[in-house]
Amino acid sequence: MKKEKVLVIGAGGQIGVELVAALRTIYGADNVVASDIRQEAHPMLKDRGPYAVLDATNGAAIREFIVRERITQVYLLAAVLSATGEKDPARAWDINMQSLLQLLDIAVQEKLTKVYWPSSIAVFGPTTPRDNTMQETVIEPRTVYGISKYAGELWCQYYHQRWGLDVRSIRYPGLISWKSAPGGGTTDYAVEIYHEALKNGRYTCFLAEDTYLPMMYMDDAIRGTIELMEAPVEKIQTRMAYNLSAMSFSPAEIAAAIREHIPSFTIDYAPDFRQQIANGWPRSIDDTTARQHWNWKHEFDLARMTADMLKNLSGK
Secondary structure (H helix, E strand, O other), X not given: OXXXXXXXXXXXXXXXXXXXXXXXXXXXXXXXXXXXXXXXXXXXXXXXXXXXXXXXXXXXXXXXXXXXXXXXXXXEOOOOOHHXXXXXXXXXXXXXXXXXXXXXXXXXXXXXXXXXXXXXXHXXXXXXXXXXXXXXXXXXXXXXXXXHHHHHHHHHHHHHHHHOOOEXXXXXXXXXXXXXXXXXXXXXXXXXXXXXXXXXXXXXXOOOOOOOEEEEEHHHHHHHHHHHHHOOHHHOOOOOOEEOOOEEXXXXXXXXXXXXXXXXXXXXXXXXXXXXXXXXXXXOEOOHHHHHHHOOOOOOOHHHHXXXXXXXXXXX
């Protein structure tokens, strides 16, 4: 086991519950502390390793915990996502920005070895080229979530350039998992649809049938995150977040993939406010930079992911 002590803030979210489990296989269960604002650990984390109740915006408490527990690495996953953020922009900005800025300060002052902070394809906007969106391109986000993520990327780069902080980041596409529930994002339909297909044989989608968005299976996302963090420092040639991609599809295409397993499945469409958010995001992502810098490769396409999702959800 590697000699690191890792803290995951926001561990009860969609990414956190699976990332914690993966990190514990690397560092040992006792050396990866899962934390969240909830008093009780997520069922997937309960009694499987140390758990702490921490508010991501309480810098004093986080600093005290890092010093007391001799934490060397922090993964900051706590955030208000796109669709939820538009309902209360001020709260989303406060949580997303305050939690990051105070952690960056703590990381420099306490000499943490590494910090991980996730960005998102939400940094892109309507003026961004929507097909094969490149690592460096026009970035003009139109949601508070995207604005906070792009501002966060710039802060991460600033702390690296000024203080040499080893902070790393990924622009996640929509993430799909059978283990954990989504957290209020515009791409949540691609998780909900599998549950509804098995439960009711039908689904009403909140995006239009031809809305293409970049997506990724959680297995790939967790592996990619760890590969980025494990990569030698000389391989990390940008401190803005890396584009990461696996596949792009529309609601109509994911429905067709499900019908390969459940022929009677039906879908209809009732686009809501999330459609406007999706219309401002890329249809596909170019992640050549990540593939060249640290050898990123995805493993799951739509067909393989669909088979795995339905198999595991059926058993669950």
